[in-house]
Amino acid sequence: MGWKITVDVDKCTGDGECVDVCPTEVYELQDGKAVAVNEEECLGCESCIEVCETNALTVEEV
Numbered sequence: 001m002g003w004k005i006t007v008d009v010d011k012c013t014g015d016g017e018c019v020d021v022c023p024t025e026v027y028e029l030q031d032g033k034a035v036a037v038n039e040e041e042c043l044g045c046e047s048c049i050e051v052c053e054t055n056a057l058t059v060e061e062v
């Protein structure tokens with residue numbers, strides 16, 4: 001089992017809050033948008049969801 005991360009690029013402002021908060025460095029900013037480059041490292045803690053001001057992130061168990 002793992003976690004599937006979806007970034008709504010229309011909502012993402014690229015403020016980097018998810019990059020800073022994620023304990024396992026899942027995210028990276030690319031061209032001003034968050035990209036889940038290490039999705040397999042996700043713990044499902046939902047910290048990124050809590051800090052995202054535009055609700056651009058979805059984390060679901062798969």
Ligand code: SF4
Pocket residue numbers: 003005021022023024025026027041042043044045046047048049059
């Ligand atoms: S749910 Fe937690 S571990 Fe997963 S990407 Fe978000 S902050 Fe990182």
